[in-house]
Each structure stands twice: as structure tokens, then as C-alpha cells.
Amino acid sequence: MRILGLMILVVGIIFAISAFTMDVSVLAGNGYRVNNIGLMSTRQNGIILGGFISLCGLLLAIFADKLKSSDLKQVKCPFCAERISPEAIKCKHCGSNVEKNPLTEIAAGNDEVNHDSSYPIYLLVAVLCIFAVIGVSLIISRMHY
Structure with a gap:
């Protein structure tokens, strides 16, 4: 995710620099150039x-590590059903001792993974949708000139 964020950052900077260097003047009569409002x-x-x-891109690069935090891989406490870390020995919610057994670790690896792990995928889809809307609006705006 960090690499994707840095790539988006570079694309944005290149786009901004190309906009800064854009010539906004047009040739008028007698060899003079005037600024075009459009x-x-x-x-x-x-x-x-x-x-x-x-x-x-900068925000995606900065917060990429937050998306991969250990909070995404949690298991349910067998006593209170709250989400806790798989390495926990004591539940932080109910205070009961949580024993590690092979069945809990297998369940933690397969079924009991927090379903919020799809959050980075949703974020990526949202960012791509925003870029698609921006790209389409740019194409439409270029057609008028």
C-alpha cells in the first residue's frame, strides 16, 4: 500500500508541475500574446x-502501516465473545484467563479473523473510484476546448 501511495503522490506532483508549466496565452493580432481565461x-x-x-497519495503512504495493524487479526474471547489478540493470556474485557490450545490457534488462523480485514480493499476501491471520476471529468472538460 505504501508503494501505491508513493506512486500516486508522484503522479499528482507530475500533474501539478505540468499544470504549472502550461502556456495560457494565445497569439493576438500584431504578434502580441494575451492571456486566455479558459x-x-x-x-x-x-x-x-x-x-x-x-x-x-501522501495520506495513503503515511497511513499504509495503520491499515496493516495487528488489530485486523483478532479472535473472540471464549467467555465474553469480545475481540482480543491471538497472543493474549487474559481478556482485557472480562478479565478471564484465556488458554492457548491448538484449536483456538487454528480457528484464529481460519474462521475467527476479524472481518474488517477487507478495509484496505474498500479504501483502494474508493481511491480508484475517485480517480476514475476525476479522469472522466478531465476528459469531458478537455472536449469543450
């Missing part, structure tokens, strides 16, 4: 979009 607006949108993409 091109200035396109440059402004590119800078904002590049900044947004860079921010998303």
Missing part, C-alpha cells in the same frame, strides 16, 4: 487536481 481556468483546475491527487 486556459487559465484549465491550468487552475490542473493545479488543484494535482494537489488533491498528491494529498491522497
